Amino acid sequence: MKIVVTVKQVPDTNAEKTFDPANNRLNRSTIENVLNPFDEYAIEEALRLKEKLGGDTTVTVLTMAPESGRDVVRKALAMGADSAALLSDAAVGGSDAMATAYALAQALKKTGFDLILTGTQSTDAICSIVPAAIAEHLGVPCLTFAKKVTVSDGAIEVQRETESGYLRVSAPLPALVSVTKSANEPRYPSLKGIMGAKKKEIAPLSLADIGADTALLGDPGSRTRVTAIAPVGPRPKGTVITAADATEGARAVIDFLVAKKVI
Amino acid sequence: MNALVIFVEQEQGALRRIGFEMASKGAEIAKVLAIPSVAVVLGAGANVAAEQLKSTPVDIIAAGEDVPVEKYLLDPAVDALEALLKEKGPSYVLFPASNAGKDLAARVAVRLNAGVITEATELSVVDGTLVAQSPKFGGSAIATIDFKDSTYAVVLCRPNSFAARKEPGKGELITLAAPAGKTYVAVIEERVAQEAGAVGVDEASVVVSGGRGLGGPEHFDIIEALAAALGGAVGASRAAVDAGWISHSHQVGQTGKSVAPQLYIACGISGAIQHKVGMRSSGTIVAINKDPNAPIFEFCDLGVVGDIFQIVPALTQLVKERKGTG
Ligand SMILES: Cc1cc2nc3c(=O)[nH]c(=O)nc-3n(C[C@H](O)[C@H](O)[C@H](O)COP(=O)(O)OP(=O)(O)OC[C@H]3O[C@@H](n4cnc5c(N)ncnc54)[C@H](O)[C@@H]3O)c2cc1C
Ligand SMILES: Nc1ncnc2c1ncn2[C@@H]1O[C@H](COP(=O)(O)O)[C@@H](O)[C@H]1O
Numbered sequence: 001m002k003i004v005v006t007v008k009q010v011p012d013t014n015a016e017k018t019f020d021p022a023n024n025r026l027n028r029s030t031i032e033n034v035l036n037p038f039d040e041y042a043i044e045e046a047l048r049l050k051e052k053l054g055g056d057t058t059v060t061v062l063t064m065a066p067e068s069g070r071d072v073v074r075k076a077l078a079m080g081a082d083s084a085a086l087l088s089d090a091a092v093g094g095s096d097a098m099a100t101a102y103a104l105a106q107a108l109k110k111t112g113f114d115l116i117l118t119g120t121q122s123t124d125a126i127c128s129i130v131p132a133a134i135a136e137h138l139g140v141p142c143l144t145f146a147k148k149v150t151v152s153d154g155a156i157e158v159q160r161e162t163e164s165g166y167l168r169v170s171a172p173l174p175a176l177v178s179v180t181k182s183a184n185e186p187r188y189p190s191l192k193g194i195m196g197a198k199k200k201e202i203a204p205l206s207l208a209d210i211g212a213d214t215a216l217l218g219d220p221g222s223r224t225r226v227t228a229i230a231p232v233g234p235r236p237k238g239t240v241i242t243a244a245d246a247t248e249g250a251r252a253v254i255d256f257l258v259a260k261k262v263i
Numbered sequence: 264m265n266a267l268v269i270f271v272e273q274e275q276g277a278l279r280r281i282g283f284e285m286a287s288k289g290a291e292i293a294k295v296l297a298i299p300s301v302a303v304v305l306g307a308g309a310n311v312a313a314e315q316l317k318s319t320p321v322d323i324i325a326a327g328e329d330v331p332v333e334k335y336l337l338d339p340a341v342d343a344l345e346a347l348l349k350e351k352g353p354s355y356v357l358f359p360a361s362n363a364g365k366d367l368a369a370r371v372a373v374r375l376n377a378g379v380i381t382e383a384t385e386l387s388v389v390d391g392t393l394v395a396q397s398p399k400f401g402g403s404a405i406a407t408i409d410f411k412d413s414t415y416a417v418v419l420c421r422p423n424s425f426a427a428r429k430e431p432g433k434g435e436l437i438t439l440a441a442p443a444g445k446t447y448v449a450v451i452e453e454r455v456a457q458e459a460g461a462v463g464v465d466e467a468s469v470v471v472s473g474g475r476g477l478g479g480p481e482h483f484d485i486i487e488a489l490a491a492a493l494g495g496a497v498g499a500s501r502a503a504v505d506a507g508w509i510s511h512s513h514q515v516g517q518t519g520k521s522v523a524p525q526l527y528i529a530c531g532i533s534g535a536i537q538h539k540v541g542m543r544s545s546g547t548i549v550a551i552n553k554d555p556n557a558p559i560f561e562f563c564d565l566g567v568v569g570d571i572f573q574i575v576p577a578l579t580q581l582v583k584e585r586k587g588t589g
Contacts, residue, residue, distance in 0.1 A: 009447045024406070030447035037517070038473060038518065062499065090537060097379065097381065098372055098379055122517075123401065124400055127365075127382065129365055133367065133372065136373040141269065142336075143336070144362065144365075144366055145362045147321075159530070161512065162362060163361055164274070167455070168454075168455070169336050169450065169451055169452065171336075171450070172448055180511070181514075181518055190544055223378025223410055223411060223416070224379065224411070225408065226407070226408050227394075229405070230404060230405055232398075232403055232404060234562065235543060237560075237561060238548075238563050239566070240555070240567075240568065241567055243568065246574050249574040250578040250581050251572050252567060253551075253567060253574070254582065254585060255576050256565045257526070257547075260564075262581065
């Protein structure tokens with residue numbers, strides 16, 4: 001079985017963000033990139049499925065990113081993925097989430113797959129729409145927000161988180177599943193894994209390779225447009241008091257809430 | 264654009280507040296654009312839900328009682344929405360930023376080649392077109408976004424962003440038929456309710472969160488009691504979730520939920536950056552922590568240096584007294 005995990009590079013949360021006034025895009029050059037923390041759960045789930053299913057099961061990671069995406073992919077390889085593909089092309093720069101999903105779907109047609117695993121969101125975009133859009137492009141069952149994944153005999157079953165509990169959902173393979181944080185505890189790359197990752201192949205993919213229509217990509221292919229972006233200043237520091245006892249502390253809070261009209 | 268369509272989630276006839284928020288805002292925007300607003304409810308209970316939507320200012324309420332969304336995961340809803348939207352022609356479509364809302368938005372958008380704006384916290388009309396605001400990069404920036412070259416335009420709306428208005432509109436009822444001649448393979452085998460009726464942290468207007476300072480799962484009862492007294496939801500830091508004291512669905516922060524309630528009360532939470540990014544857009548932030556140097560005191564509106572085990576129960580009592588429930 002071929003499992004493909006889509007992973008994204010995201011700017012480190014701790015980094016100071018600045019935006020290019022010319023196009024309202026993030027100045028990615030000034031900040032360190034990391035593997036989207038949500039994607040680690042998808043990688044871990046893929047590795048666990050491989051361990052369980054054995055045989056000819058392989059785990060490939062796929063990312064669409066500039067060349068710097070290599071570093072992020074290395075981490076996934078160090079965790080234990082077998083191979084990687086990096087879709088990198090100047091024409092994809094500026095793609096919004098929907099255009100990104102189109103490109104990834106085209107790339108997945110090229111790599112082939114029985115099961116696609118993704119994270120549930122990326123820490124920079126937090127849009128959570130890429131997975132479902134990929135599934136729709138490929139016409140495969142879309143089983144998102146899974147906290148438990150079971151594969152057997154060409155079929156898959158997941159527990160899908162909802163706002164009020166979960167649904168147990170089954171479907172035939174091939175399928176796409178996005179994996180939530182509750183699914184597992186991602187492993188740390190071992191020293192052996194880190195050394196081994198250096199030797200693993202990261203296959204470059206271009207738009208020509210995947211037969212993508214450039215009119216649907218990058219800025220021209222994006223149907224949304226950021227017209228302004230403004231950093232939010234720090235919240236002004238409020239009042240901090242030291243309570244002599246419980247009653248005084250509680251009283252201070254209630255008076256404040258009443259004054260603020262929140263209760 | 265010919266119409267503004269609002270997808271409202273319902274379960275057995277019950278609506279969540281976000282449905283009323285979106286119906287109110289959607290109707291307001293449609294009115295400015297001089298196009299009809301259409302609320303859509305699907306699945307068993309849709310007719311009951313439709314009656315409730317009559318209290319909102321929408322023009323048309325489309326109910327698809329027979330669309331089998333409780334049997335098959337979302338596929339019937341995608342088909343029903345696609346059919347409705349093709350019939351309406353160029354439209355704006357609003358979805359709630361819930362798990363199902365996100366999937367539907369993405370899939371309908373692929374079918375109709377639509378643009379999608381996610382996590383909208385404000386909608387307005389500028390020069391005759393819809394413009395949205397959306398927090399980016401963990402709330403450290405606000406983007407203003409509009410659509411280009413879009414015949415259909417999809418917006419995902421964050422809960423707690425718009426006021427729900429009780430103000431009946433035309434409320435004309437129409438029936439949506441189940442998609443005909445389709446077979447579906449993603450089967451819902453079982454529906455498990457974990458916290459029936461509870462409002463999730465991302466939708467509640469008050470969130471009371473507990474962190475490592477609680478010291479153990481048995482102490483979450485003081486957080487639950489304060490949340491209950493305030494009519495709010497219980498949140499948690501990752502430290503509390505990782506310790507197994509409470510389930511991940513309560514986690515606020517970078518790897519949990521992003522919340523923006525009117526009131527956020529952090530109890531025994533230090534205020535790490537990864538927690539902050541999930542709650543800093545809240546209306547009012549109150550923090551109770553025994554360490555005067557806790558980072559959370561740098562960005563709260565009111566900070567109380569003290570012991571949560573003392574202050575939280577005392578506060579719960581005062582809230583009950585104030586509300587006449589204690
Ligand atoms: C990639 C990544 C993602 C992360 N995502 C998240 C996330 O989504 N959400 C999140 O919350 N964290 C997240 N974290 C973890 C984050 O960095 C912090 O470790 C975590 O928020 C700390 O939780 P805490 O404040 O409960 O615990 P601590 O930092 O240990 O703070 C406990 C606080 O309780 C106070 N206290 C103790 N006893 C009492 C008492 N009796 N009365 C009053 N105060 C008391 C202490 O003074 C202390 O300030 C993430 C970290 C990483 C690396
Ligand atoms: N550029 C990308 N390359 C590979 N995978 C991506 C990319 N963008 C998003 N994804 C996948 O889609 C998931 C959801 O991301 P998003 O919809 O951006 O919040 C992520 O967890 C990734 O698995």
